[in-house]
Amino acid sequence: xxxxxxxxxxxxxxxxxxxxxxxxxxxxxLTRAGIDVPPGFVVRTESFEHFIQALEREAPVxxxxxxxxxxxxxxxxxxxRELRARIEAAELPADLKxxxxxxxxxxxxxxxxxxxxxxxxxxxxxxxxxxxxGLQDTYLWVMDPEDMLRKIRSCWASLYSVESVSYRxxxxxxxAQVAMAVVVQVMxxxxxAGVMFTRSPTTGDRSVITIEGAWGxxxxxxxxxxxxxxxxxGKITGEIPVRDISDKAIRHSPAAGGGIEDVHVEDDKxxxxxxxxxxxxxxxxIARKVERHYGRxxxxxxxxxxxxxxxxxxxxxxxxxxxxxxxxPAATKAEDPLLHVMSIFGGRK
Amino acid sequence: MTATGDKRGFPLPSxxxxxxxxxxxxxxxxxxxxxxxxxDKKFWFYNSMHFPEPMCAFDMVTAEAAYCALGAANTRVxxxxxxxxxDHRIINGRVYIGGNGVTDPAEIERRTxxxxxxxxxxxxxxxxxxxxxxxxMLTLIQDAQALPKxxxxxxxxxxxxxxxxxxxxxxxxxxxxxxxxxxxxRMWHHxxxxxxxxxxxxLTFFGFCKKAFxxxxxxxxxxxxxxxxxxxxxxxxxxxxxxxxAVELNIDHHFQEGVKSDEVLESLRKAGGPAHxxxxxxxxxxxxxxxxxxxxxxxxxxxxWNDDLSMPFAALPxxxxxxxxxESLDRQVGKLQAERAELIADYRExxxxxxxxxxxxxxxxxxxxxxPYVEGHKFYCEHWYTNLFFNKIREFxxxxxxxxxFAKEDDVFHLTxxxxxxxxxxxMNAWSTGAPPRGPNYWPPIVAERKAAIAEWSKxxxxxxxxxxxxxxxxxxxVMLWGITRETxxxxxxxxxxxxxxxxxGFAASMGVVEGTARIVKSVDEIGRLQPGDILVCPVTxxxxxxxxxxxxxxxxxxxxxxxxxxxxxxxYGLPAVVGTGNATAKIKxxxxxxxxxxxxxxTLL
Numbered sequence: 041x042x043x044x045x046x047x048x049x050x051x052x053x054x055x056x057x058x059x060x061x062x063x064x065x066x067x068x069x070l071t072r073a074g075i076d077v078p079p080g081f082v083v084r085t086e087s088f089e090h091f092i093q094a095l096e097r098e099a100p101v102x103x104x105x106x107x108x109x110x111x112x113x114x115x116x117x118x119x120x121r122e123l124r125a126r127i128e129a130a131e132l133p134a135d136l137k138x139x140x141x142x143x144x145x146x147x148x149x150x151x152x153x154x155x156x157x158x159x160x161x162x163x164x165x166x167x168x169x170x171x172x173x174g175l176q177d178t179y180l181w182v183m184d185p186e187d188m189l190r191k192i193r194s195c196w197a198s199l200y201s202v203e204s205v206s207y208r209x210x211x212x213x214x215x216a217q218v219a220m221a222v223v224v225q226v227m228x229x230x231x232x233a234g235v236m237f238t239r240s241p242t243t244g245d246r247s248v249i250t251i252e253g254a255w256g257x258x259x260x261x262x263x264x265x266x267x268x269x270x271x272x273x274g275k276i277t278g279e280i281p282v283r284d285i286s287d288k289a290i291r292h293s294p295a296a297g298g299g300i301e302d303v304h305v306e307d308d309k310x311x312x313x314x315x316x317x318x319x320x321x322x323x324x325x326i327a328r329k330v331e332r333h334y335g336r337x338x339x340x341x342x343x344x345x346x347x348x349x350x351x352x353x354x355x356x357x358x359x360x361x362x363x364x365x366x367x368x369p370a371a372t373k374a375e376d377p378l379l380h381v382m383s384i385f386g387g388r389k
Numbered sequence: 390m391t392a393t394g395d396k397r398g399f400p401l402p403s404x405x406x407x408x409x410x411x412x413x414x415x416x417x418x419x420x421x422x423x424x425x426x427x428x429d430k431k432f433w434f435y436n437s438m439h440f441p442e443p444m445c446a447f448d449m450v451t452a453e454a455a456y457c458a459l460g461a462a463n464t465r466v467x468x469x470x471x472x473x474x475x476d477h478r479i480i481n482g483r484v485y486i487g488g489n490g491v492t493d494p495a496e497i498e499r500r501t502x503x504x505x506x507x508x509x510x511x512x513x514x515x516x517x518x519x520x521x522x523x524x525x526m527l528t529l530i531q532d533a534q535a536l537p538k539x540x541x542x543x544x545x546x547x548x549x550x551x552x553x554x555x556x557x558x559x560x561x562x563x564x565x566x567x568x569x570x571x572x573x574x575r576m577w578h579h580x581x582x583x584x585x586x587x588x589x590x591x592l593t594f595f596g597f598c599k600k601a602f603x604x605x606x607x608x609x610x611x612x613x614x615x616x617x618x619x620x621x622x623x624x625x626x627x628x629x630x631x632x633x634x635a636v637e638l639n640i641d642h643h644f645q646e647g648v649k650s651d652e653v654l655e656s657l658r659k660a661g662g663p664a665h666x667x668x669x670x671x672x673x674x675x676x677x678x679x680x681x682x683x684x685x686x687x688x689x690x691x692x693x694w695n696d697d698l699s700m701p702f703a704a705l706p707x708x709x710x711x712x713x714x715x716e717s718l719d720r721q722v723g724k725l726q727a728e729r730a731e732l733i734a735d736y737r738e739x740x741x742x743x744x745x746x747x748x749x750x751x752x753x754x755x756x757x758x759x760x761p762y763v764e765g766h767k768f769y770c771e772h773w774y775t776n777l778f779f780n781k782i783r784e785f786x787x788x789x790x791x792x793x794x795f796a797k798e799d800d801v802f803h804l805t806x807x808x809x810x811x812x813x814x815x816x817m818n819a820w821s822t823g824a825p826p827r828g829p830n831y832w833p834p835i836v837a838e839r840k841a842a843i844a845e846w847s848k849x850x851x852x853x854x855x856x857x858x859x860x861x862x863x864x865x866x867x868v869m870l871w872g873i874t875r876e877t878x879x880x881x882x883x884x885x886x887x888x889x890x891x892x893x894x895g896f897a898a899s900m901g902v903v904e905g906t907a908r909i910v911k912s913v914d915e916i917g918r919l920q921p922g923d924i925l926v927c928p929v930t931x932x933x934x935x936x937x938x939x940x941x942x943x944x945x946x947x948x949x950x951x952x953x954x955x956x957x958x959x960x961x962y963g964l965p966a967v968v969g970t971g972n973a974t975a976k977i978k979x980x981x982x983x984x985x986x987x988x989x990x991x992x993t994l995l
Contacts (some may be wrong), residue, residue, distance in 0.1 A: 243603035246739045277609050277737040279900040279988045317902075324920045370601035370740075375746035378509045380752050383596055384865050385504065387471035387497055 443482025
């Protein structure tokens, strides 16, 4: 199901990023590549535009921002507070609201209510702007439909934070081009979750996969609230030369009325590895498939469903730290292949 | 190698004392391998890889011949730019070695020019020269096999006299002995003809992989280079063939776990018919494939399969059980080749640029070119030829024992090879004069004294290294052949710090984690104690142990590196293995439960 306002993952590719953001495009790409991703949809930038237009009809939005001086932080603060409050409080246009609720209903079997995550999906490649514009905005275990709509508006509202607005003013960025997509995705009730890099974060080695995980939802790992277990797995060989099992004191768990809470991990589980070797190999297979699909090293979020024990991917983005470094080649082709042996016999250079 | 200011340190050679009561046995070794105060200036390490046990006086010939040949190849023949030969010394039966490096840049430059004229010719003509090498070795083996069994008739045979031979049979003893010794020294020259060049090409690729993939494991690189049809796999292949043949002939009930090989042979001989056909097949397999010994060829008591069938026969019942169960026992050569090719291609794909991929292709190409020699030479040298050599000396032992020089033929190995020549000449002289030889009054107390010394020496630990700590180990020969790096020295220096740890660490030889019962097997006589599913813990694993790998769950050894044949075989069997632990057989108790993590090189005592 895809409309001007909403697209389900299966209809998206990376090409759609201008309208669905990096996160949305990537989830679509993964879904289409046959990787297990919890189902979901993207509230496209057109929805945001539709919403803002409705808001503009009541009172100006963009003109207010464009009138601000980049160095007048007091004025920015006042406008930011006002616009955010308006966005968070406004009703969605009726057609848009109906479309989003229909898309939500389709995420669960008939008669059941899906539990979702709501996450902003920035359309800009500018990392600084992206971080101001609520790249980190993630609302987990959202149970109620009205609550979901509120979270979508909260994502949008983050575009008008003080930091984001003052940054745009300094850059002279046209307000008409400001937009944001929002991802709504079925939550995984994770037994174990975490992240993996398809290279070594310490040496940049592309022949290993570094896997980090902890009990419960992945937000505890991503947010740095628990020291995860860590494994280094040979990408090609499957050997596991490093196994650092840590003391995992807490886990993130769904709270009764929605949202996430910290739970103490049972004593006998704290120092137990949160992944079996079989699961590590399963993650390796998936990591290789994703990396091959994209043709470059990836930074991946994953979760293992508590009920089905299935591995699901929540996110995959290109690894940037090492990929942006100027690599020194280990060796280059020699005129005479035999000259290579001088690296051993020729003494220290 | 220069000394550092490291406060920790190894003892100086001059501070290591000969264990009281063994001074005479120590003095028996030649003067040029005794430590002197001058040796305190140099760094030495205990060659526990090749000589893990105290050396009998005769067995020292192996060190002498090997280092003569190794040094010649490095210093004079291939002219390695930065390294000359390896010095050796012995104290308390333990062999210490130290490399001689070249540090003067002008000299390195001069030697580099020579090296490239010589070594590059070898690399460029590798296959031709290696074929020629095999022919030389086969000729050498034939020559050794043609040497007569030493004996002295009462009267010179009439045909010798009528033919006007002009020399008497006692002279033949000297000729046979000298040819035996000469052949052994010659064999070691052949051994080193290609070895450093082979390891060098391998390590070139190894170094590239470590640079391109800093976290790649040694065992993965070894798997990319390992040969698949090397001679060293043949003995085990022959055993599998024999096991399958016995099942086909329906005579496999003669082979039961724990029954001694003599008894099995006897029951087959009595059974006749198909059992005799199997015995004929056995004879065909034995020559040459059972000419491998149960050690690495450095000790006279590491007997060959042909001398003691208990090792190969211990493997047969399990192979037969698997054959009956319908399992194909053939090595899956095609599958192994495909796996190796895939591994190489997958790593190649991960390289960043075409330029790197081109370098990778050049280096793996050269490594594959040289590796058949690295893997194959041991069968001809350390196994086949060495067995012939020690058995010929044993024949002299038998002759001298018969003449009362000592009680048993193996006592001969308590004489140095110089002393043995004197004893042989004593016997030659006695035969010619008609008077009794002097040896029977001279040797027995000396042999007893040396036996006691060996027993005493084995009770004492010897320092891993002696002398000043070098900053770096940049001698390619030491790094290549012994795997000694600066890191190794640090491990030795800190070994005393974790005496109470419940871990034993070694080289990660073959990945996988298993728990099981440790079975300490110190010699081939004990392999009958291995139960299916045990974890083998032994002083040294080498290719001859391969057949029993099918029975066990994991292997742990005191000695060995991640590119040793045992490691290669373990990987083929998919058997977790940790090698080169140094002290697993001492630290682990027989029957103890242990966990072997072959991917990390760690054994945990549970």
